[in-house]
Amino acid sequence: MRAGARSPPPGTLSRPMTERYDPSVIEPKWQRVWAEERTWEVSNEADERPRSYVLEMLPYPSGEPHMGHLKVYSVGDALAHYRRRAGMRVLHPMGYDAFGLPAENHAIKTGQHPRASTEASIAQFREQFRSWGISIDWSRELGTHEPEYYRWTQWIFLRLLERGLAYRKEAAVVWCPVDETVLANEQAPGGFCERCGSAVESRQLEQWFFRITDYADRLLDDLATIDWPEHVVTMQRNWIGRSPGAEVVFRCESAGVDYPVFTTRPDTLFGATFFVLAPEHPDVLGLNDSAEVREYVDRAISASPEERGAELREKTGVPLGRTVTNPVNGEEIPMFVADYVLMEYGTGAIMAVPAHDERDFEFAGRYGVEVRRVIEGGEELPYTGDGPMTASGRFDGRHNREAYDEIVEWLASEGRGRAAVNYKLRDWLLSRQRYWGCPIPVVHCPVCGVVSVPDEDLPVELPEIEDFAPRGRSPLAAAEDWVRTSCPSCGGEARRETDTMDTFVDSSWYFLRYCDARNDAEAWSEQALATWMPVDQYIGGVEHAILHLMYARFLTKALADLGLLGFQEPFANLFTQGMITRDGAKMSKSRGNVISPRQYVERYGADTARCYILFIGPPDHDADFSDEGVGGVHRFLARLWRLAVEVAGSEGRAGSGGSDGEPGRQHRASPALRKTHWAIDKVTGDLRDRFAFNTAIAALMELLNDLYRDKEAMLASEAGRGQLRDCVATAASLLFPFAPHLGSEVYELMTGRRVWEERWPEADPRLLEREVVQIVVQVNGKLRDRVEAPAGASENEQERLARASAKVAAQIDGGQVVKTVVVPDRLVNFVVR
């Protein structure tokens, strides 16, 4: 069976349920079948089929699903369906990223427990996903807030703690004054809280961190081993921000202190004419505690990140009245404190080379410091390019790139420096002073210090509390009975850790849990992971390009190092879908332009909503949702339905016409059958090789248009009717990944069988070949005529046919044909002089 359809066995013909296309009847019918028969459940027992793990990013359940959810699941489901029918064993699970601030903020406002509101949302999401007909293995459903899940989140935390990959330290951290919690620095890009948008502050606090910086190089290098969109790879690369360079030590004789600095340009060392400390540098006031310095430092530290980083802000600073010694030439150069130097990067101190650095140049101009050129090239200073070195002692005349390593070696041999690499990436700050998250499973014992809760005592469950408002510490701290506990080590009185984990920890490993979601003895079995991981196709929004995707990659590598996983990367392929906008703008509650998928599903049916969102444009682009467009797609589905009903009703009709005379010829190559196989080829390619759902649906529209054109003639004969039935069944079969309900219904109507139990159709290559092709004839590259030629005609034959065209002859007229270009089966171009 090549076209995926054959005539039904006698007696199995279905009759249409309704005359009009009525999704409110068709869709629940199939949803019931899939739910009752648990059609999409898949076992962990391997069989001969190749496996495929298709996964959309874990949704945060808030209210009800929005258009973005409809899009991501329409994409993922189309893929999952296609792969199943292409003979793969497909894992396509669902769960909820259920801890988080919105539910907790809601609780603060209304008093409703975050668990109650979250679970109400989950019920909404679950119900709507069912109503969309998404093919989910519900036996693996999970919520990150369930003790059965977060028990293992805590277990993972303890493994990292044992390895020294989780640790506590006091540091300047990002504090969101509105959410009253600390944040990871990547969760406050540009100085604003990622969640609530308020300007963040800097605070000195002791917090929990994951040592993600240990993995910086591997996170960078392994990007080469995964197939991800280039822009996401670039964003991760930039975020890691690896800079090779050197550490160079400058000595301050008067204070008797060595100051190491990081530089990417040790080749410009001879041009260093001053030295700068960040305002946060702990030594500043020790070097000079004048009122002026004190005031400058205070102001710089209290400034919000966005004030300090303001683009047009002029460089400011204060001289410290001290000098350091430039190790390459022994010169004493002045020290400054200036806020363009950041404490978080490098050592919080820099050597300044104004001739070859724009920022240093600007500062030197304002403070009258010497600008000394040490690299030749460029018309004016600052010059940041390469060239021969000058005023650089023994390196004069050498090209800077070439002398680079030698300079570093020389510094090292003098004990004044070494090669070094710096990263922008910071350790992941994971503790949060909030209630609705996974408790950090440690206790603080006055005798033993920080002690892990033993594995057998997990999970450490969230206590029930009444007041969720944060007050600069976790609301958990108020649950005295819960906080007070005994030390697992010495048995003495101890207190529980009251911070909870960043919810990004929860979502950094859920894809592992899906593989073995009901395992209550361990987080996962080796066999389950071996069966499914890594995820073959991960699908989600580009807004997670850095946070979620970096964290999940880190945790995977850390768990692999602990011997708990056998792979280094969680997501082999990534697809980022574009946003759904409304009148060109992002949908948001504040704009009041949110449209819920629900209204469209209720009005047009899930199949229409799903197809429309895929048809609107390439899935990785942003797309504007318009009401007019939906109607067109709905008309297409209704048209297929009507054709199917008509074909089903035509069975008893006598072959009244006289066109039954040449059944053989019709069988061999009716245009409808050819078009059907063209559509098989097109849809398969669009689904298998690209994510071109829009053109796949367009191809099915074309097919249907052709079938309508030929319908009357085909219905007139017995053979034609059979063939039309096959064509409609195949159309339904190809449509199934996008419109599973209608696809199932029409297929059943045509064949009596269930479409998802059928192999994906295969195009017959003989039916893809044309007997006659149209040849484009050009004169000097301009289209002049089209002629017909037998497929596979020789170049000479093609040229002969092209020359026979009167229009072409008129164009050539008196001219001389100097060259003829022939593209087989496509084109002939006469070059005329």
Next chain:
RNA sequence: GCCCGGGUGGCGAAACCGGUAUACGCGGAGCACUCAAAAUGCUCUGCCCGCAAGGGCGUGCGGGUUCGAGUCCCGCCCCGGGCACCA
């Protein structure tokens, strides 16, 4: 400023390897069915000149390569996104 995308009819878009630009859908016009309307089916629909046959022009702008460029190269303009004092 740097790094990614993108710019094609009235609109969403297609053209996958340099070979018929505008598939498919929306919108618009017309015809059929109807007492009428809706629904449905069919036809037309890039711009300009022309009664027509036909011709010219057309993928943000300017150049280039090529028999032939939406597609490749160089230089710009505009829109969207990311990063942005990271030494």
